[in-house]
Amino acid sequence: MRARVRAGDPDAFRELFDEHVRSVYNHAFRLTGSWSTAEDVVSLTFLEAWRLRDRVDTDADGGSLRPWLLGITTNVARNVRRAARRYDGALARLPRQEAVPDFAEEVTARIDDRERLALVRTALAALRKHEREVLALCVWSGLDYAEAAEALGIPVGTVRSRLSRARKKLHKLVAAGRIRPPGEDREPHAGHGQGEGDREIAVRSAQENTR
Known part of the structure; x- marks a missing residue:
């Protein structure tokens, strides 16, 4: 058997596999703790045995090749395990992905977006160009x-008056029921360009929906 395996006899390797595959499989499981991983180890072990066949000692008085195979199994x-640790480490270093929203929620959001855009168009149509x-x-x-x-390219006072x-x-449109009522109407704090009321008047989140 040793001489035949060393010579690359396919029939000898089939016999080797049939005789020792269970031992290799059990050993692989004990080393990895996973049946699926053990299956991969078995395949790799016999591929490696074929690659290393010329290292089989033919002067070993016809002893079993089981120790040789289990040695290969151990290395495989x-x-x-080392490759799995590297893979897990690489995954751990990747940035976490944001949760994917449910498709139904996405459809609902799109419907809401269309409604908001329609309200925005209504509001903008009532304004002059400079005001828009x-x-x-x-x-x-x-x-x-x-x-x-x-x-x-205009004075700050002009900006204030146009925004006013x-x-x-927009308040008149709200009173007429043509757009949603605004939230609390406040003037911007010093150094800011708009108040919370302005954002509500602009139909809530219009910034995201009019890019």
Whole structure:
């Protein structure tokens, strides 16, 4: 048997497999603690045995090749465990992915988005161009009065007055029931371009839905 295995006799390897596969499998399981991993180790062990067949000692008085196979199994299992640790370590270093929302929730959100966009269009249609620009900069883009003035090339006072007119028109639309009622209407704090009321008037989260 040793001479035949060393010579690469396919029939000898089939006999070797049939005789020792159970021992190899059990040994692999004891080393890895996983039946599925043990199956992989068995396959790799016999592939490695074929690759290392020329190392079989033919002067061993016809002794069993079982110790030789289990030695290969041990090395293979060690390499498999090491590869698994590297893989687990690589996964642990990856950034955590955000939870994927339920598809039904996504559909509902899209319907809500369409409704909000329709309300936004209604609101914008009632405003003049300059008023729409100021509203877009101060409410949806989050610019303060000075930043909006710089963006438009106009005085800060003009920004304030245009935004004030836009807000008054939107309040009239609310009173007429054409858009959702705004939240608490407050002037922006010093250094900020809009108040919370402005964001509510702009139909709640319009910034995300009008990119």
